[in-house]
Amino acid sequence: MNQTAAVPAASREPGSGLQLRGITKRFGSLVANDHIDLDIRPGEIHCLLGENGAGKSTLMNVLYGLLQADEGTITVDDAELHLTNPKQAMAAGIGMVHQHFMLVEVFSVAENLMLGREQGPFGTVDMRAARKRVRELSHRYKLEVEPDAIIENLPVGIQQRVEILKALANDAKYLIFDEPTAVLTPQEIDELMAVMQALRDEGRAIVFITHKLREVRAIADRITVIRRGKVVGTADPSMSEAQLAEMMVGRAVSLTVDKQEPTLGDERLQVRDLVVASPAGSVMVDHVDFSVRGGEILCLAGVQGNGQTELAEAVLGTTPVKSGEILIDGKDVARMKPQQTLDAGIGFVPEDRQKDGFVGSFSVAENLVLNHVEDYSRGLALDMKKIRENAEQRVSEFDIRTNGIDLPVSSLSGGNQQKVVLARELSRPLSLLVANQPTRGVDVGAIEFLHERIVAERDQGTAVVIVSTELDEVAALADRIAVMYRGKIVGIVPPETPRDALGLMMAGVPQDEALAAVQEGGRA
Ligand SMILES: Nc1ncnc2c1ncn2[C@@H]1O[C@H](COP(=O)(O)OP(=O)(O)OP(=O)(O)O)[C@@H](O)[C@H]1O
Secondary structure (H helix, E strand, O other): OOOOOOOOOOOOOOOOOEEEEEEEEEEOOEEEEEEEEEEEOOOOEEEEEOOOOOOHHHHHHHHOOOOOOOEEEEEEOOEEEOOOOHHHHHHOOEEEEOOOOOOOOOOEHHHHHHOOOOOOHHHHOOHHHHHHHHHHHHHHOOOOOOOOOEHHHOOHHHHHHHHHHHHHHOOOOEEEEEOOOOOOOHHHHHHHHHHHHHHHHOOOEEEEEOOOHHHHHHHOOEEEEEEOOEEEEEEOOOOOHHHHHHHHHOOOOOOOOOOOOOOOOOEEEEEEEEEEEOOOOOEEEEEEEEEEEOOOEEEEEOOOOOOHHHHHHHHHOOOOEEEEEEEEOOEEOOOOOHHHHHHOOEEEEOOOHHHHHOOOOOEHHHHOOHHHHHHHEEOOEEOHHHHHHHHHHHHHHOOOOOOOOOOEHHHOOHHHHHHHHHHHHOOOOOOEEEEEOOOOOOOHHHHHHHHHHHHHHHHOOOEEEEEEOOHHHHHHHOOEEEEEEOOEEEEEEOOOOOHHHHHHHHOOOOHHHHHHHHHHHHHO
16 A cells, blocks of 8 residues: 555545435434435535524534434435444545534644544554645645644644645545634635635535625525525525525524614723733733723724733633733722632623533533522522523523523534523623623524624623624624734724724734725725
């Protein structure tokens, strides 16, 4: 066997197509996929559109052999498959880039590419061939990545490149991308779209799941819409975002937030000369000053990794403050532990809901009271009746799609998990709400609702800080926008500031220069 055989070259002919027929998948009494038919053709980008919990990931997990369907057939290149694991799917030319990466964090890029392979030269660990293959593939698809880099040291956008390279190393003809753009910066999204188009143009087929309708319109060749486990139709990429949204959730959706001028109260959050360092000692938040009044939403905009997350976590107390002050209603919380800051009236939505937002093995009901269990205790015991009543109420109010409040949160779809976190944080009296990427992975209908809830929280007099890389979200929610770059606030500007100027500030251009450059451009 030659050295590269275990990581084959991109040599397969385009496939003749993939057909799902009558796929049905049940979890107990819940029918997650209900007789789904789907055709995927070589040389197309096929978008799967559907609200949170519609059954998209379940269908893709069936197609990738991670779940077994209760009914239905899968035919790939004219052969019917009986998949019981991903290895078989990979052998049939199906690859998947997951919503939550499946890489081994302590292994290198090249080592990850070798995992899960049949015994071959890599059974005897041919690292040289693996590194060479990483270089070849990353060069060919312009997915630059260092073969010896350790996954846990790589930013999320690069980790995703590794996931894609892994699928390409298997020469997948059918590539599933399950919400790949949710965690990427706008520039990374553009790069990913270009890669998907290049793969399509080579004759590969791509199934693309996203909640961002702009991406669907930009890149889809065909669109299939799924609602409550069933295919409800196909959509045309030339349809407007509003039309696609309506088809997806079955009602008209407002893509903007109806919001009155703020009624400003006292300064509820004051951040003074704040410095926060990473565990390795690099300065992530660099002498930052700002304040937020009650009744006001301040959005922290910026390219991911410019200190926004560390700033938010310092306010909560999960990342230590090096120097400076954080005052909530005049009280310095800068050196408090998270439970104390939560008790001081902070509501917090973390960037990574899986890691920090909930306990996956706990029930939906338990997770909905996680940060304030004392309100649901009687003496030393938990008041289960009260916990259940609260859960029933929140599930209905926030339209959390679950088959029961006693099920573990890990069994919910990604978007519904996010709704659990927001429902919990928005359901108790707050002085300050800090929400990092609050609508990540959430469908357009739910975004409409959550934005309204955040504005309602503001209107009750809470100070709100939103960290978001989505400029649409920033524009919809902000009363003021603070742009961060390399740990500093470049400027604090009003919400009507032109996007181009925000873009320049996000690249580090000072506020005055950015505004002047955009005005200049407008006159030219
Ligand atoms: N392991 C499981 N056990 C029980 N129910 C499950 C399990 N996995 C998924 N479900 C349920 O199946 C339904 C479909 O979930 P799925 O993750 O496929 O939705 P989705 O369309 O991908 O949603 P999202 O856009 O939020 O990611 C949901 O109601 C979910 O709670």
